[in-house]
Amino acid sequence: METSTQTYPPLAAWLHWICAVVILWAMISGFALASGALPPAVSAAIPPFNVALTTLLMPVFLLRIAYRASFRMPPPADIPPAKHRLARRAHALLYLLSSLSLASGWLMMERPVDLFGLLTLQPSLEPGAATRALAKLHFASNVLLALLLSAHISAVIQHQRRGRRLLRRMSLLTS
Numbered sequence: 001m002e003t004s005t006q007t008y009p010p011l012a013a014w015l016h017w018i019c020a021v022v023i024l025w026a027m028i029s030g031f032a033l034a035s036g037a038l039p040p041a042v043s044a045a046i047p048p049f050n051v052a053l054t055t056l057l058m059p060v061f062l063l064r065i066a067y068r069a070s071f072r073m074p075p076p077a078d079i080p081p082a083k084h085r086l087a088r089r090a091h092a093l094l095y096l097l098s099s100l101s102l103a104s105g106w107l108m109m110e111r112p113v114d115l116f117g118l119l120t121l122q123p124s125l126e127p128g129a130a131t132r133a134l135a136k137l138h139f140a141s142n143v144l145l146a147l148l149l150s151a152h153i154s155a156v157i158q159h160q161r162r163g164r165r166l167l168r169r170m171s172l173l174t175s
Contacts, residue, residue: 007169008073015064016170022057023098026050027146034139051105052115058102065095076164087155094152097145104141108134 008016032038033046075084106113110127112120125131159166 006074007171009071010172011067012071012073013170013172015060015067017172019057019061019064019098022053023101023145024149026054027142027149030142031146048114051109051113054102054105055113055115055121058106061098061102065099068095073169076166076169078164090148090152090155094145094148097141097148100141101138101145104134104138107131108138 007013029046029050033043038046075081079087107124108131109123110125110131112122114120123131125134156166
């Protein structure tokens with residue numbers, strides 16, 4: 001059962017994959033760091049790299065949200081309306097949790113952020129109870145985001161296996 005071959009516009013696809021790669025990297029490396037299983041040199045390198053990378057992602061992610069708010073892809077014809085509504089709600093929750101993770105991650109910073117030697121940004125808040133609470137919020141939002149991303153990826157795999165070529169719709173390659 002082949003789904004509509006209509007593809008997302010190139011900007012939507014690029015924004016999706018840039019955000020997906022950076023968020024997945026930050027989450028996987030962040031959870032690996034939190035596990036304590038990484039070598040000390042890797043453990044020391046990940047936090048500044050991830051903070052710089054996700055800080056640079058923020059304007060891209062905001063552009064993605066703005067673009068998504070202005071563009072609606074027609075639903076695939078072979079997806080029942082109730083399932084499509086569920087998928088839209090799940091995607092909205094992905095945006096919300098991603099936004100919460102990025103915002104709390106930035107606001108919890110207690111030291112200057114070096115953006116790969118190009119620019120240094122000062123923390124938004126003084127270290128203290130607020131930054132500690134934001135760090136807890138950041139961790140909780142990332143746990144929930146990891147669970148929802150796992151469900152999202154599983155759903156895409158399930159659709160692909162059933163012949164609904166959703167990845168083709170989000171392809172970076174135009175045919």
